[in-house]
Amino acid sequence: MDLLDRKFAVCFAHLDDDGSGAAERVDIDRIADRMLAAFPAAGQTEQAAYRDGLYRFWSAIVAECDADADGRVTRPEYIRGMRAVAADPSKIAAGFHAMGEATVRLLDVDGDGRIAPAEFAASVEVLGVRPDDAAETFALLDRDGDGHITVSELGTAIAEYYTSADPQAPGNYLFGRSFERVAA
Numbered sequence: 001m002d003l004l005d006r007k008f009a010v011c012f013a014h015l016d017d018d019g020s021g022a023a024e025r026v027d028i029d030r031i032a033d034r035m036l037a038a039f040p041a042a043g044q045t046e047q048a049a050y051r052d053g054l055y056r057f058w059s060a061i062v063a064e065c066d067a068d069a070d071g072r073v074t075r076p077e078y079i080r081g082m083r084a085v086a087a088d089p090s091k092i093a094a095g096f097h098a099m100g101e102a103t104v105r106l107l108d109v110d111g112d113g114r115i116a117p118a119e120f121a122a123s124v125e126v127l128g129v130r131p132d133d134a135a136e137t138f139a140l141l142d143r144d145g146d147g148h149i150t151v152s153e154l155g156t157a158i159a160e161y162y163t164s165a166d167p168q169a170p171g172n173y174l175f176g177r178s179f180e181r182v183a184a
Ligand SMILES: [Ca+2]
Pocket: 066, 067, 068, 069, 070, 071, 072, 073, 074, 077
C-alpha cells in the first residue's frame, strides 16, 4: 500500500465505527455521540455545530465515494473515491474546512477559538490518536509553533492527511503514527 492508501485505511476504520464493512450514517451518529460524550462541558451551540460539521463532512464523502448510491460507503468505494479527491482536493475542500472548524469549536473548552495542548489531550483517544503520539501530533499540527492549533492549522492538516502523498507532510500525523502501523 502506498502512503495515501495507508492513511485511507486508517480513516476508513474510524468511519466504519461498528465494523460492518461499510461506513453509513449510523456510524457517523455513533462517532458524534462519542465525541460529544467526551466533551460534556461544551455548550449546546458547540455540540450542535460539531454534529453539523461532521454531517457536512460525511455528506461530502458520500457525494464523492458512494458510487452505487446506496447510502453506504464500502472500503473499495472509499479508497477509489478518496484517491480521486486527492487528485482534486477542491472537490471536498468545504468538507475539510467544516470538519476542522467544528472540531476546534468542540475542543475549545476555554473559548479562545484555538486548541491548547490540554484541550487536545482531552480529545486524543476519541480521535484515534495514541496518547504516546499526542505531543508529537500537536507540535506538527501547530504549524507556526505558537502553542495553539487554529481552525486554519487544523483545516490544513485535515486536507493534507486526505490528499498529500508527501511523506514529509505534517498533516500525515493527524491521527498520530497510526498510518505507519497499517500492515502493508
Ligand atoms: Ca455504496
